[in-house]
Amino acid sequence: MKTDIEISQEADLRPITEIAEKIDLNSDDIELYGKYKAKIPLSVLKKFDTNPDGKLILVTSINPTPAGEGKSTVTVGLADAFNRLGTKAMAALREPSLGPVMGIKGGATGGGYAQVLPMEDINLHFTGDIHAITTANNAVAAFLDNSLQQGNPLNIDPRRITWKRVLDLNDRSLRHVNIGLGGVVNGIPREDGFDITVASEIMAVLCLATSYADLKARLSVIVVANTYDRKAVTIGDLGVAGAIAMLLKDALKPNLVQTIEGTPVLIHGGPFANIAHGCNSVLATKTALKLADVTITEAGFGADLGGEKFLDITTRQLPKNPDAVVIVATIRALKMHGGVGKKELTTENLPALEAGFANLKRHIENMQSYGLPVIVALNQFASDTVAEIEKLIALTKALNVPVSLTNVYEKGGAGAQDLAEKLADLLKEKSEFHYLYPLESSISEKIQDVVTKIYGGKSVTFTVKAKRQMKEIEANGWANLPVCMAKTQYSFSDNATLLAAPKDFEITVRELVPKIGAGFIVALTGDVMTMPGLPKQPAALKMDIDEDGKISGLF
Structure with missing residues (x-):
């Protein structure tokens, strides 16, 4: 079987102008970043504002395991499948962070024949959005420390500074640092630390802002420190909200790319779901809803994290709730939840599958508790036996929930056509969405x-x-x-x-x-950290580039 990067490098990419035409965008509606990438100015959202919103599908999953679930792969394949059925569909996804890419998790562009392209660009520096966020975050830190150095007019308590510097890499050595050493001219000595860029509040702000005015307003109220008398100090108090918003001018624009099958995809923003809200930008999703009949978006990690946060945080900003929820599961992962070790996952084990099904069952019931229709996408592996597949289908149907077998890794959109057809029926149902809690609660x-x-x-x-x-x-x-x-x-x-x-x-x-x-x-x-560390064998050890600039080892 070819690797993901080999498949992507052999794919026939269309010029991004052709992809834009599929969603009624002309050359004036996009800003080219080379031949295969483009940004969509915010003016486009205003241009199509009178278009009715299309249907919104949220893809989430069971709790992840080392066995893999393939949530992004299913999302990409599902978008391709809808287009194969003649439905104008788009996907809206998060951008990969270099930390996991160079570390252990890998990229976020799908896999096999259900990938977003150009895969190398997206997984490396893409259009520079994450770097812009890094710069904006660290500019705030520089202005804050300069305020201390220049007489501390805001009466900031150096012991109560909450704003950290960031870096888009896993680097545990930077979690706790001392700065301002070396004498008076080098600043005020104090303890500091680094988070990974995707944990920065500026990343979350970029993903939840709906306009430049909203971006600047949100930046203004970010709390960076406290005074000696415990009053909050904000970016607005530092007087640099406008300057920070300026650094994010281009980063706020969603990025347009394509799948192997030529489906338009918006990739924008990348907050982690275990330490942040874990969803792509509101602007990207809003734009896709105006340009397509069906938008498929994905929330990070399991439905207990990204799924819950999409429903209780992101939807309040869209403002639109999903019309259906897809929960991705694999038999391998469910057996691991049932107590099977990673080395025994290819052996048929019906008792372990049934025990692990409890994880999927709770996720199903949770998503239904929001008043949303749910379907399970069983992401198939070659090691899945007929008996295991039949068992999982029976367990799921016993909950009166439809289930679809998908194989998008090997078949692309054709491997999710059954899922798309069942979702088309599910989308006809009227959801009765409600939030988990009222904002008025404590x-x-x-x-x-x-x-x-x-x-x-x-x-x-x-x-x-x-x-x-x-x-x-x-x-x-x-x-x-x-x-x-x-x-x-x-x-x-x-x-x-x-x-x-x-x-x-x-x-x-x-x-x-x-x-x-x-x-x-x-x-x-728990012990969740906002600056991850590298594993013993980082993924970067397998990555390389040859004399012609061809990349290898990137998954």
Whole structure:
């Protein structure tokens, strides 16, 4: 079997101008970044504003495992499948971060014959959006430290600076650093640290902003520090919101690319779902909804993280709820949730499959609890036996939920035609969408709702630090914001080793971080980190480039 990069390099890319024509965009509606990439100016959204919104499909999954689920691959193949059926469809996806690309997770452009192209560009530097966010974030840090150096007119307490510098790589050595050393001319000595760029609040702001004015307004209220008398200091207080917005002028525009089959795809923004809200930009999704009859978007990690956050955070900004939800699962992953080790996944094991099905069942029930129609996409592997497939279909149908076998990795859009046909019927149903919690609930009540109603836990414990922060959030008038849970992606709980569908566990919230520009409160649980580290054998060890500039080893 050819590798993903070999398949992508052999694909016949169309000029991006031809892809744009499929969604009624002319040469004046796009800004070319070479031959196969383009940005879509915000004026295009205004131009097509009177178009009715198309249907919106959210693709999510079970809790991820090392066995793989293929959520992005199914998303891409599904968009191709709808176009094969004669439905004008687009996909809206997140942009890969270089940290996971060079580390262990890999890219985010699908795989096999269900890929977004040009794969190498997208997985490396693309159109520079993440670099622009890195620069904007670090510019804020520079202006903040300069304010301290120049007499500290804002009365900032250096011990209560919350803004960190960022880098789009996994680098554990930078989690905690000391800066300003070496004498008076080098700044005020203090403790600092780095997050990965996709964890920056500016990334979240870019993905939730709906216009340049909204972008600037959101940047203005980002809290970067506190004064000696515990008052919040914002980017607006530093007086540089306009300058930071200027650095993001081009980054705010969605990026247009294509699948192997020539389906238009918007890739824009890349917040992680375990430490941020995990969805592509609102602007990209809004644009696709105006240009296509069906838009397929994806939320990061499992439905307990990206799925919940899309429904409780992102939809409030669109504002549109999904018309249907696809939950991607594999027999291999479900057997791993049922207690099977990675080396035994190719051996038929019906008891383990049934035990692991509890994970899928809870995700199904969770998505249904929002009042949305749900379908399961079984992403097939060659090792899946007939008995295992029949067992999973029977278990799913027992819940009165449709299931479709997909094989987009090998067949592209043809491998998701059954899924697209079943979704076409599902989209005719009227959803009765409602949020998990009202914004008027307290911070603790919202977190309790997520933990008990989505995760299956019994209670939430707040550390002394978190309780103090909750009082400060309430005192500042921020308690009416949604919550963004930061926890391990591997389990419903905050313990990565508790697979399947654990019950009656407690979750400890160790810290609450107000992200006022993004418009949510982050609740940090377990040992989740905002700057990942590299594995023992990083993916970068297999990557190379030859004399002709041809890349190899990129998945």
